[in-house]
Amino acid sequence: MAAGDRTQVRLHNGVTKEVFVNEIRPLRRPAVLRGVDLGPCLSRWDAEYLRAAGGTRPVRVHASPSPRMDFIHKNFAYKTLPFDEFIQRTAEEKHSKFFFCENEKYYLRALGNDPRKDVADIRKQFPELAKDVILPEFYEEEQFFSSVFRISSPGIQLWTHYDVMDNMLIQVVGRKRVVLFSPSDVPFLYLNGDKSEVLDIDSPDLKTFPEFSKATWHECVLEAGDVLFIPALWFHNVTSLEFGVAVNVFWRHLPLDAYDRTDTYGNKDPVAAARAMQVLERALKSLAELPPDYQRFYGQRMILTVQRKVLGRNCSEPAGK
Numbered sequence: 001m002a003a004g005d006r007t008q009v010r011l012h013n014g015v016t017k018e019v020f021v022n023e024i025r026p027l028r029r030p031a032v033l034r035g036v037d038l039g040p041c042l043s044r045w046d047a048e049y050l051r052a053a054g055g056t057r058p059v060r061v062h063a064s065p066s067p068r069m070d071f072i073h074k075n076f077a078y079k080t081l082p083f084d085e086f087i088q089r090t091a092e093e094k095h096s097k098f099f100f101c102e103n104e105k106y107y108l109r110a111l112g113n114d115p116r117k118d119v120a121d122i123r124k125q126f127p128e129l130a131k132d133v134i135l136p137e138f139y140e141e142e143q144f145f146s147s148v149f150r151i152s153s154p155g156i157q158l159w160t161h162y163d164v165m166d167n168m169l170i171q172v173v174g175r176k177r178v179v180l181f182s183p184s185d186v187p188f189l190y191l192n193g194d195k196s197e198v199l200d201i202d203s204p205d206l207k208t209f210p211e212f213s214k215a216t217w218h219e220c221v222l223e224a225g226d227v228l229f230i231p232a233l234w235f236h237n238v239t240s241l242e243f244g245v246a247v248n249v250f251w252r253h254l255p256l257d258a259y260d261r262t263d264t265y266g267n268k269d270p271v272a273a274a275r276a277m278q279v280l281e282r283a284l285k286s287l288a289e290l291p292p293d294y295q296r297f298y299g300q301r302m303i304l305t306v307q308r309k310v311l312g313r314n315c316s317e318p319a320g321k
């Protein structure tokens, strides 16, 4: 595939655990799984049912006057609403009660009971709704990390980011466009932590982000009932085309002790990676003690070492681009 190409994420029908484990997961590429048994949520869930079953418990949500949430200029705010009111506002186009404007958008990423200590688990925070969902068990039980309720207004777009665990994104209500980028495209994505600074991927500012045009788009439109497999480290940018309800399940793909124990979101870099990045920061501070020509010389030598020892080793991509 050439730089900047666009490709459709492969669609698989009626996938069993065996097929997923033996044929799909090892490719480390995203895949849409259609026809997985997700339980009665598919026929039951709509705004009215969710409001009645979810009740008035408070939820912390993103409220945004613009559909494209911008983590750089923080054009959204965290607000607390009763769940039923949040559902009502999220499902309607114009609001009589609002924080910013009558057509503001909302996004819920459910959290654990104590977000600093607990991971999100739909079975604990929303047991009345969780009973309607069969979470596909395509991993071993001990690999389970979290199950996250995600509810979105029509049109809202979540910035491009990566998570550190394998993800099964179960789309229950509404269509959703997902654009994914391979971990090997990281040089083209202008990262700020786990997020890409290229917020408008459809008309990017190529003066500021010239390399972005080299990134390959892996695209799909999820229908209600689809499950998107997002392998760990794959970037994803998500636009809800309609009122959307999804549950995503993070699964630990690496040995369990590789992950940061304080991570409740599934987005802290694995312990060894975080340590390596810290050591790099220290190395750069040390280099800064030298005159510029020495900094460049030793900087080049460091790059060559990484190229030879990390990138030269065949650890780039297991399959295709």
Ligand SMILES: O=C(O)CCC(=O)C(=O)O
Pocket (backbone or CB within 6 Å): 150, 151, 152, 158, 163, 167, 169, 236, 238, 246, 248
């Ligand atoms: O579908 C969404 O709302 C966001 C999905 C996402 O970022 C995730 O599941 O990690």
Ligand SMILES: [Fe+2]
Pocket (backbone or CB within 6 Å): 161, 162, 163, 236
């Ligand atoms: Fe994500």
